[in-house]
Amino acid sequence: xxxxxxxxxxxxxxxxxxxxxxxxxxxxxxxxxIHAQSEVYRQDLCYLGHLNALQxxxxxxxxxxxxxxxxxxxxEPAQMREVLAHFGVRGRGEQLVRHLSQxxxxxxxxxxxxxxxxxxxVLDEPFVAMDEAGVRMLADLIAAHLGKGGLAVLTSHQQVxxxxxxxxxxELRA
Amino acid sequence: xKKLGMLSVMSAVLRREVSVAMRQKGEVLTPxxxxxxxxxxxxxxxGPESALLLRMAPGVLWVSALLAAMLSLQRxxxxxxxxxxxxxxxxxxxxxxxxxxxxxxxxxxxxGLPLVLMAPVLGLQFGLEGRSLGIxxxxxxxxxxxxxxxxxxxxxxxxxxxxxxxLLSLLILPLxxxxxxxxxxxxxxxxxxxxxxxxxxxxxxLLVLSAxxxxxxxKTALRISLE
Numbered sequence: 001x002x003x004x005x006x007x008x009x010x011x012x013x014x015x016x017x018x019x020x021x022x023x024x025x026x027x028x029x030x031x032x033x034i035h036a037q038s039e040v041y042r043q044d045l046c047y048l049g050h051l052n053a054l055q056x057x058x059x060x061x062x063x064x065x066x067x068x069x070x071x072x073x074x075x076e077p078a079q080m081r082e083v084l085a086h087f088g089v090r091g092r093g094e095q096l097v098r099h100l101s102q103x104x105x106x107x108x109x110x111x112x113x114x115x116x117x118x119x120x121x122v123l124d125e126p127f128v129a130m131d132e133a134g135v136r137m138l139a140d141l142i143a144a145h146l147g148k149g150g151l152a153v154l155t156s157h158q159q160v161x162x163x164x165x166x167x168x169x170x171e172l173r174a
Numbered sequence: 175x176k177k178l179g180m181l182s183v184m185s186a187v188l189r190r191e192v193s194v195a196m197r198q199k200g201e202v203l204t205p206x207x208x209x210x211x212x213x214x215x216x217x218x219x220x221g222p223e224s225a226l227l228l229r230m231a232p233g234v235l236w237v238s239a240l241l242a243a244m245l246s247l248q249r250x251x252x253x254x255x256x257x258x259x260x261x262x263x264x265x266x267x268x269x270x271x272x273x274x275x276x277x278x279x280x281x282x283x284x285x286g287l288p289l290v291l292m293a294p295v296l297g298l299q300f301g302l303e304g305r306s307l308g309i310x311x312x313x314x315x316x317x318x319x320x321x322x323x324x325x326x327x328x329x330x331x332x333x334x335x336x337x338x339x340x341l342l343s344l345l346i347l348p349l350x351x352x353x354x355x356x357x358x359x360x361x362x363x364x365x366x367x368x369x370x371x372x373x374x375x376x377x378x379x380l381l382v383l384s385a386x387x388x389x390x391x392x393k394t395a396l397r398i399s400l401e
């Protein structure tokens with residue numbers, strides 16, 4: 001999803017998640033309005049907004065475990081180590097989030113995707129604050145998710161090649 | 175990956191709050207120190223007449239505890255709101271109301287329970303007897319969870335509002351009145367030989383009522399704040 005600043009990309013994504021109210025129209029998931037089945041829908045949903053949703057006073061592992069718990073999952077420590085290493089924050093698991101750089105925090109936040117079993121990913125500007133390698137890795141992660149039959153809705157200002165999977169481009173205009 | 179039941183997710187919220195508090199001990203100690211200081215100001219203000227102090231003690235301790243418990247309420251959801259964790263909680267497959275219970279429980283454990291444990295020490299200062307101290311602790315033990323539960327509604331309603339602290343007190347203090355009346359009244363009723371069972375039953379009833387309704391109200395208020 002693309003569009004100029006302030007055109008309403010984030011608002012639309014928040015509506016898709018069911019966080020913001022819809023003024024007109026409806027959002028369906030499996031043919032049913034999301035508000036009529038919010039608990040089922042939330043099991044299928046993983047949302048990553050502008051905010052990293054990391055508690056600064058806790059360690060990276062504590063944050064990852066908590067975020068996974070909210071989705072009803074309890075990842076093994078080895079699994080979390082592996083995911084962090086994959087996201088280029090190897091060995092930071094026991095560090096406090098407040099001691100990480102902005103880019104590292106974003107990487108930790110994104111690593112939640114790798115631990116998620118949700119079918120629908122809603123990502124708001126996931127490529128912001130990422131270096132080139134990070135963008136590549138995230139694009140691969142999204143491609144793998146799509147390859148497994150998943151669905152991803154994301155906003156971006158840069159054209160990122162996610163691979164040969166069918167992608168639909170929506171451009172919002174004021 | 176192992177799956178968690180809803181109650182495990184709620185206890186994950188509780189454990190997270192406790193871990194955060196262990197890293198920021200000052201925030202746990204502030205209400206406790208406030209409680210001690212406020213309760214100690216009264217003898218200085220009204221003079222050292224022991225009969226007067228003894229009569230005032232339950233009320234003074236209860237008002238101080240109530241204000242101290244309110245002191246830390248504002249932060250209940252504020253950090254999670256600012257860093258985006260609250261959004262994630264709202265999108266959790268576990269009902270938000272249940273997560274709110276975890277939050278309120280953590281507020282009781284970290285703010286209410288220390289007050290319950292500190293109260294007899296302060297009660298001694300006022301010259302309360304052992305039996306009265308016991309009743310005071312019992313009423314606080316039943317009352318402070320209610321304060322946390324009702325307080326969570328106010329904390330949710332004032333999220334992201336400027337001057338949230340003052341607004342929170344204005345919203346919540348009137349709702350605290352029944353808890354205060356039956357809490358402070360129990361010790362006096364016992365001293366007058368009337369028995370304190372009725373007061374305790376009413377406090378327990380308030381706790382049950384707020385345990386049922388407060389999470390629902392808080393959940394709705396949080397969803398509105400997040401829009």
